[in-house]
Structure formats: C-alpha cells, structure tokens
Amino acid sequence: MTGNDIVDIELAAAESNWKRKGFIEKIFTSAEQQYITDAITPDKMVWKLWSMKESAYKIYTRQFGGYFFAPQKFSCIMLNETSGMVIISTQLYYTITITNEKYIYSIASTDKSTGEMLLHGCFILPVMDLLKQQQYIYEKIINRYALLTAKEKKKILVWKNESGVPFLYEQGNKSKTPVSITHHGSYAAFCI
Amino acid sequence: MTNEELIEKLKLIVKPYVKNDEGFKNMDENTDFLNDLKINSANLVDVILDVENEFDIIIDNESMEKMLNVKAAMEIITTKLSENDRQ
Numbered sequence: 001m002t003g004n005d006i007v008d009i010e011l012a013a014a015e016s017n018w019k020r021k022g023f024i025e026k027i028f029t030s031a032e033q034q035y036i037t038d039a040i041t042p043d044k045m046v047w048k049l050w051s052m053k054e055s056a057y058k059i060y061t062r063q064f065g066g067y068f069f070a071p072q073k074f075s076c077i078m079l080n081e082t083s084g085m086v087i088i089s090t091q092l093y094y095t096i097t098i099t100n101e102k103y104i105y106s107i108a109s110t111d112k113s114t115g116e117m118l119l120h121g122c123f124i125l126p127v128m129d130l131l132k133q134q135q136y137i138y139e140k141i142i143n144r145y146a147l148l149t150a151k152e153k154k155k156i157l158v159w160k161n162e163s164g165v166p167f168l169y170e171q172g173n174k175s176k177t178p179v180s181i182t183h184h185g186s187y188a189a190f191c192i
Numbered sequence: 193m194t195n196e197e198l199i200e201k202l203k204l205i206v207k208p209y210v211k212n213d214e215g216f217k218n219m220d221e222n223t224d225f226l227n228d229l230k231i232n233s234a235n236l237v238d239v240i241l242d243v244e245n246e247f248d249i250i251i252d253n254e255s256m257e258k259m260l261n262v263k264a265a266m267e268i269i270t271t272k273l274s275e276n277d278r279q
C-alpha cells in the first residue's frame with residue numbers, strides 16, 4: 001500500500017511561516033528538529049519531513065481508519081538524502097522523497113521497495129479553481145490507468161469513500177483499487 | 193462567552209487560511225477545517241497557534257489531535273479556559 005504527498009515550494013513559502021514561534025515544536029520531534037537545524041537548506045528539510053509524515057498518515061488511515069491531526073506521532077528517520085522511514089506506534093513505512101527547486105514529493109510504502117507500485121505520476125496543474133483541478137487530476141489518473149490495463153476509460157471512476165479516501169472503481173467489477181492523490185499549488189501526483 | 197461569540201472569534205482566526213469561501217460563509221459548529229474550508233493541513237498548525245495566542249491557552253498534543261473541526265475547537269477552548277479560571 002502507498003501514500004503520497006506533494007509540497008509546492010513557492011506556495012509553501014507564501015502560505016506558511018515555519019519560523020513563527022511554536023510552529024516547529026507542534027509538528028516535529030526533537031530528533032526531527034535536529035535534522036532541520038543541521039540541514040543546509042532548512043526550508044526544504046521542513047517540507048521534506050512534513051511530506052513524509054503526510055504520506056505515511058495517508059497509508060495509516062487507509063489501514064486503520066481514523067481522522068486526526070498528530071504530526072508528532074509520525075516520527076521520521078532519514079536514511080539518506082532521499083530515503084527514510086516513518087514510524088507510528090507499531091507501524092513502519094518506507095519513504096522516498098524527490099526534491100527539486102519546484103516541489104518536494106514523498107511516496108510512503110508499506111513495502112521496502114516501491115516496486116509493488118503499479119503506476120505513479122507527477123505533473124504540473126493548469127491554473128484553474130480547485131474543483132476543476134480535481135477533475136483534471138482524476139482524468140489524468142483514469143487515462144493512465146486505462147492505458148496500462150487496456151480497459152475502457154468510460155468505465156473507470158475515481159471515487160472517495162465516506163472518509164474521503166480515494167479509490168478507482170470499474171463499472172461491472174466489484175473490486176476497487178486504492179489510489180493516493182496529492183495536490184498543492186501548481187503540482188499534483190498520484191500513485192496506485 | 194456564548195457559543196455565537198466563540199464562533200465569531202474562530203471565524204476571524206481561520207479567515208486568512210480559508211481556501212473555500214462558500215464553506216466559510218456557512219461556517220458553523222459542524223464545519224470541518226480541512227474538508228469544508230479547504231484549509232491546508234500545515235496551516236492547521238497556524239490556526240492552533242493563533243487560538244493559543246487569542247485565548248491565552250496551551251493546546252497540548254492530545255487536544256490538537258482532535259482539533260479538525262469547529263465543534264472540537266470550541267470544546268477544547270472552553271475546557272482550557274475553565275482550567276485557566278480554576279488556577
């Protein structure tokens with residue numbers, strides 16, 4: 001199972017002042033605060049750790065349900081620049097984070113290798129309102145999934161369950177496929 | 193403080209972070225910060241810090257965990273304020 005989270009660096013800088021009093025302490029464990037202090041670019045480390053936590057939260061709530069805000073409970077360990085682990089209670093998730101000048105993108109997985117991932121994509125969103133962006137993302141996912149599985153686009157649907165967790169449904173087929181979707185500012189990504 | 197006054201104060205606090213004006217117009221006890229107001233989750237920390245400053249209370253991690261909607265926020269603020277009064 002996978003979860004993902006993307007941070008638009010420019011938008012994050014405009015939306016959040018992580019240097020404000022109390023901000024870091026509410027989100028990060030003392031070990032994570034040390035990662036930030038030691039980082040060459042603390043801004044990027046803040047959002048890297050944040051996206052790791054968010055991507056792990058998405059898997060955790062898919063597995064166990066729930067809706068809560070406890071960023072400190074998701075404890076991050078960096079193995080190197082890109083790989084890490086997130087631990088919450090007895091669960092361990094493996095993460096890969098892509099960092100560039102535009103965005104920071106984390107994928108968390110229950111498996112050590114992300115090889116079990118069927119499909120994933122990351123793309124720039126056209127400027128439009130949030131609802132239209134959501135439709136645009138859904139279309140992208142459906143197109144890619146249909147292409148890969150040689151299924152009819154018309155019969156595939158992205159739907160969120162009552163907890164707001166998205167799945168791919170196929171007409172005439174009772175099974176559903178979990179899909180993790182993330183968007184922030186100009187960027188969006190999905191993994192199946 | 194009445195519930196109405198409390199909601200008005202909360203509205204002023206969340207306003208800068210709201211991404212869905214329609215949800216904000218209809219904001220009441222049943223409003224969810226993330227789903228209805230489309231506040232991004234990093235800004236939820238700002239909401240929590242602003243609530244702490246405005247009401248002069250400390251929101252511990254256990255309370256923060258539940259602070260995802262107006263109703264929970266109101267309960268937490270009311271509880272913390274009454275704890276302050278007792279001290």
